Amino acid sequence: MGLISLLWGIVAMFLMLIAFIPLVGWANWLVIPFAAVGAVIAAIGVMLSDKGSNGRAKAGLMLNLIVVVVAAVRLNLGFGVI
Template sequence: MGLISLLWGIVALIWMVVALVPLLGWGNWFLIPFAAVGALIAAIGILFTHPSKRGRAWTGLILNGIVIVVGVFRLGLGGGIV
């Protein structure tokens, strides 16, 4: 679960960089739920993984959390959230 959430977070981070381009901001509407699923996978990985092997899951959770925060901020900045 940790590796899946980490890879999910990397894909979401790359997608976030693309969605920062001014005319591609509509991608944030799809990016936020995508990253939320990745954060959920990371949380499940943290719950069911041995404490010494939770690093990848924590990293995935942090990456997906950053993507969600930046996506919501970008939507608010561009007027996408009304």
């Protein structure tokens, strides 16, 4: 679960960076739910793994949460259009 969530977060980050291009800001409407699903997968991975072996799941959780926050701020700045 940890590796899946980390890879999911990397893909979400890549999609978010593409959405920084002017006039492609509407893609953040798709990135936020995508990253939220990755955060849920990561949270499940953190809960199900042992204390010493949940580093990738924690990293995936943090990465997905950062993507959600940055994409939401970007939507607020551009009003979801640009």
